[in-house]
Amino acid sequence: MLDAFSLLFEWQNLLFLFIGTALGIVVGAIPGLTASMLIALTLPLTFHMDPVSAVTLLIGEYVGGISGGLITAILLRMPGTPASIVTTFDGYPMARQGLAERALALGIMASVVGGIISWGFLAGMSPTLARFALQFGPWEYFTLVLMALVMLAVLSQGSMIKGLLAAALGMAFALPGIDSSIGQARLTFGSSALLAGFGLLPVLIGAFAISQILRDAATPRQEARLDMPTSKLPIYARDMRYAPKLLRGSVIGTWIGLLPGIGANIAALVSYSTEKQLSSEPEKFGTGHEPGVVAAESANNASIGGALIPLITMGIPGSVTEAILIGALTIHNLQPGPLLFQNAPEIAYGIIAAYLVANVLMLMLMWGAVRYIARIVQLPRSGLMAVILVFCVTGSYAINSSFTDVWVMIAFGVVGLGLEYCRVPLGPFVIGFVLSPIAEEQLRAALMMSDGNLLEIFGRPYALVFLVLAVATVAWPAIAVRLGARARADKAEDPS
Amino acid sequence: MLQISRKIAAIGALGALVLAMPVGPIGVQKAAAQDFPEKPIEVIVPFKPGGRTDTVARLIGEKIQSEGLLNQPMAVVNADGGAGANAVNRMRRGDEDGHTIMHWHHQALIAMAMELGDFDLEDFKSIGYTGGGSPVWVVREDSEFDTLDDLIAHLKQNPRGLVEAVGIGTIPHFVGSMLANEAGFETRYVTANSGADRLRLVLGGNADIALFAASEYIAQGEGLKALVYFGRDRLPDLPDVPTAMELGYDVSWANPNWWLAPASTPDETVAALGAALEAAIGDPDIVEYFRNNTLQPYWTPGDEAMADAQKQLEALQAVAATIN
Numbered sequence: 001m002l003d004a005f006s007l008l009f010e011w012q013n014l015l016f017l018f019i020g021t022a023l024g025i026v027v028g029a030i031p032g033l034t035a036s037m038l039i040a041l042t043l044p045l046t047f048h049m050d051p052v053s054a055v056t057l058l059i060g061e062y063v064g065g066i067s068g069g070l071i072t073a074i075l076l077r078m079p080g081t082p083a084s085i086v087t088t089f090d091g092y093p094m095a096r097q098g099l100a101e102r103a104l105a106l107g108i109m110a111s112v113v114g115g116i117i118s119w120g121f122l123a124g125m126s127p128t129l130a131r132f133a134l135q136f137g138p139w140e141y142f143t144l145v146l147m148a149l150v151m152l153a154v155l156s157q158g159s160m161i162k163g164l165l166a167a168a169l170g171m172a173f174a175l176p177g178i179d180s181s182i183g184q185a186r187l188t189f190g191s192s193a194l195l196a197g198f199g200l201l202p203v204l205i206g207a208f209a210i211s212q213i214l215r216d217a218a219t220p221r222q223e224a225r226l227d228m229p230t231s232k233l234p235i236y237a238r239d240m241r242y243a244p245k246l247l248r249g250s251v252i253g254t255w256i257g258l259l260p261g262i263g264a265n266i267a268a269l270v271s272y273s274t275e276k277q278l279s280s281e282p283e284k285f286g287t288g289h290e291p292g293v294v295a296a297e298s299a300n301n302a303s304i305g306g307a308l309i310p311l312i313t314m315g316i317p318g319s320v321t322e323a324i325l326i327g328a329l330t331i332h333n334l335q336p337g338p339l340l341f342q343n344a345p346e347i348a349y350g351i352i353a354a355y356l357v358a359n360v361l362m363l364m365l366m367w368g369a370v371r372y373i374a375r376i377v378q379l380p381r382s383g384l385m386a387v388i389l390v391f392c393v394t395g396s397y398a399i400n401s402s403f404t405d406v407w408v409m410i411a412f413g414v415v416g417l418g419l420e421y422c423r424v425p426l427g428p429f430v431i432g433f434v435l436s437p438i439a440e441e442q443l444r445a446a447l448m449m450s451d452g453n454l455l456e457i458f459g460r461p462y463a464l465v466f467l468v469l470a471v472a473t474v475a476w477p478a479i480a481v482r483l484g485a486r487a488r489a490d491k492a493e494d495p496s
Numbered sequence: 497m498l499q500i501s502r503k504i505a506a507i508g509a510l511g512a513l514v515l516a517m518p519v520g521p522i523g524v525q526k527a528a529a530q531d532f533p534e535k536p537i538e539v540i541v542p543f544k545p546g547g548r549t550d551t552v553a554r555l556i557g558e559k560i561q562s563e564g565l566l567n568q569p570m571a572v573v574n575a576d577g578g579a580g581a582n583a584v585n586r587m588r589r590g591d592e593d594g595h596t597i598m599h600w601h602h603q604a605l606i607a608m609a610m611e612l613g614d615f616d617l618e619d620f621k622s623i624g625y626t627g628g629g630s631p632v633w634v635v636r637e638d639s640e641f642d643t644l645d646d647l648i649a650h651l652k653q654n655p656r657g658l659v660e661a662v663g664i665g666t667i668p669h670f671v672g673s674m675l676a677n678e679a680g681f682e683t684r685y686v687t688a689n690s691g692a693d694r695l696r697l698v699l700g701g702n703a704d705i706a707l708f709a710a711s712e713y714i715a716q717g718e719g720l721k722a723l724v725y726f727g728r729d730r731l732p733d734l735p736d737v738p739t740a741m742e743l744g745y746d747v748s749w750a751n752p753n754w755w756l757a758p759a760s761t762p763d764e765t766v767a768a769l770g771a772a773l774e775a776a777i778g779d780p781d782i783v784e785y786f787r788n789n790t791l792q793p794y795w796t797p798g799d800e801a802m803a804d805a806q807k808q809l810e811a812l813q814a815v816a817a818t819i820n
Contacts, residue, residue, distance in 0.1 A: 040545040137702030183665020192614050196577030316692045327546025333788045335715030401575045402582050445687040449659050
């Protein structure tokens with residue numbers, strides 16, 4: 001491990017890590033462009049680099065890309081990457097209240113802490129954790145995602161009916177495409193363009209960024225500009241009180257990241273909902289509540305460290321980004337898997353070391369640049385939105401080199417605008433869209449596996465725990481109301 | 497204010513640069529004086545970046561450029577989604593003179609057999625195969641089955657008694673079904689959409705059997721046990737794993753790296769592309785990559801490849817009929 005660090009500190013590796021992290025932050029911050037796109041685009045460049053440099057560049061891009069998303073999520077309510085959807089919930093309201101720098105500072109600190117804690121798991125417990133994650137089969141995945149879905153009800157602001165409506169609508173839009181449980185087209189109406197379904201990124205960019213651009217275009221007088229940021233990033237000693245929240249967010253993020261196929265966006269969502277459930281003032285979430293930003297950002301960064309665990313110990317990529325990382329390694333005749341530590345320890349430990357250093361670089365870069373970046377809220381909206389629109393179109397096109405995705409993005413911009421107009425929250429809509437395909441696929445896989453026997457879930461302890469938590473989440477509001485009533489009644493009866 | 501705008505513009509330009517960088521031709525070589533190609537050739541890969549099909553396309557494209565096998569570079573474009581439908585749609589919108597081609601494999605035939613997209617063999621002209629590889633059928637290392645015969649005997653005694661991790665309508669599903677039809681057994685399925693999913697399900701004990709590329713199996717090193725190899729001959733890297741043919745089952749599957757052009761592409765152009773690909777697959781660097789990844793480097797000319805694909809498609813259609 002020490003060797004890996006000393007190798008990493010050779011100037012060219014450090015330079016590549018720095019370039020990668022910086023590029024990642026910029027690309028991550030731009031709505032429409034994501035870390036996986038950046039990594040796919042730089043992949044051909046790594047062919048001619050030595051493997052350690054290639055890996056450091058890509059890891060830097062990965063960490064930077066997930067972290068950068070918080071900037072636009074907080075300042076413009078446009079998640080720069082899917083991982084920062086949840087950051088918009090409290091980050092943007094904070095910015096509206098003139099607390100933009102505070103939100104950014106908290107987001108950055110939470111990201112770094114999340115990254116470092118999950119690095120601890122990665123460096124110290126990889127084999128154990130990977131073995132644990134492998135026990136998760138379709139039942140566990142299904143109940144875990146079900147639990148996250150149920151938390152939607154908790155997430156929705158204001159009317160619960162509208163929240164559930166939004167979630168149902170999101171789920172409905174997730175239906176078209178190839179039904180992976182039978183390999184047949186579903187609800188494509190004979191269109192080969194719809195065979196691929198609606199992509200996550202076009203839907204996400206549409207619902208958040210395009211709808212915001214349309215709304216701006218339709219508003220004759222611009223909204224009051226946000227206050228000019230001062231050039232101080234406010235982090236105080238009293239922020240130590242967030243330590244337990246950071247730890248909780250990081251652990252949740254790492255553990256969800258461990259599960260291949262479940263990524264940073266879901267990690268942030270589960271962490272946020274958990275924090276809200278545990279909070280003594282849950283009504284404040286969604287109105288610019290600091291713990292909301294902390295919970296989301298610590299978890300989404302921590303999920304990277306978690307996702308690297310099955311990658312380096314088993315060669316199982318947890319996301320598209322990591323699949324590309326594996327591609328980069330095979331070009332250099334390195335096959336990730338248990339043998340990597342024997343065959344190419346400098347790479348295996350190099351990944352681990354690069355992940356830690358990338359987090360530190362990310363902190364330095366973002367801390368240094370953020371006060372300037374925060375000023376984008378002061379720019380004329382018309383110009384800013386035009387630039388963002390260009391990136392949204394380019395990014396949507398670039399995912400699959402298909403113009404269909406651009407039309408999908410625009411269509412979902414209109415949908416997003418319509419939902420906002422009816423005061424239906426966007427969060428549950430997008431999350432329903434993200435989660436329901438996983439839940440459906442895993443439930444059907446579980447039923448295939450058990451020959452249709454639902455009772456098999458009782459032989460699955462972890463699945464059962466998730467199921468109980470899901471039920472408790474639904475039942476909790478009713479129970480809480482009763483408990484509250486009883487407590488008040490007790491107090492009233494108390495003679496003193 | 498102005499300063500900040502400039503900063504934003506710089507960030508934007510940087511982003512645009514990143515987007516444009518790998519797509520543009522890096523250095524145009526003037527090796528041979530030919531009419532074709534007149535501009536960079538677009539190679540459409542119907543998968544996300546990073547997989548084998550993508551990697552092979554990029555390596556061969558690089559080799560063709562660095563050796564000056566064609567006087568224009570190749571630019572790989574990834575168009576994932578819809579079981580290849582996105583990629584085929586893109587090919588149809590492109591040139592029909594050899595400047596837009598595809599690099600795919602026999603998943604294309606499976607999509608045709610399942611009648612998923614609106615494309616068929618008639619939509620393509622085959623440029624050729626640049627090598628390919630065959631998969632293994634794998635159980636966990638601590639499994640009670642040491643040979644394929646043990647496994648089949650168990651499945652005959654306990655029909656649907658073992659779980660196989662497959663993506664429905666993908667290569668693992670079809671190869672497994674071919675063997676099951678041939679040997680007369682049945683498994684239960686659990687959906688696994690990628691090699692990563694299959695690996696985690698088998699290693700975690702949530703599935704008993706799965707199909708892997710031989711290279712994936714070898715890289716895993718521990719925890720898995722290969723029972724049968726689906727190539728025609730034993731793989732030198734896995735001398736102890738018998739082929740299905742040896743064990744008396746008439747099942748083999750070789751998944752080639754298949755280069756395709758739109759059906760109306762002129763024959764001379766296809767021949768020019770074929771010649772460049774044939775030279776590239778013979779290059780020592782490419783051969784080394786193939787050998788290290790349990791792929792066989794060979795060249796099958798367009799017509800021969802098409803005839804092979806036609807035969808394979810018929811076999812797959814027969815399997816598809818038993819699946820639905």
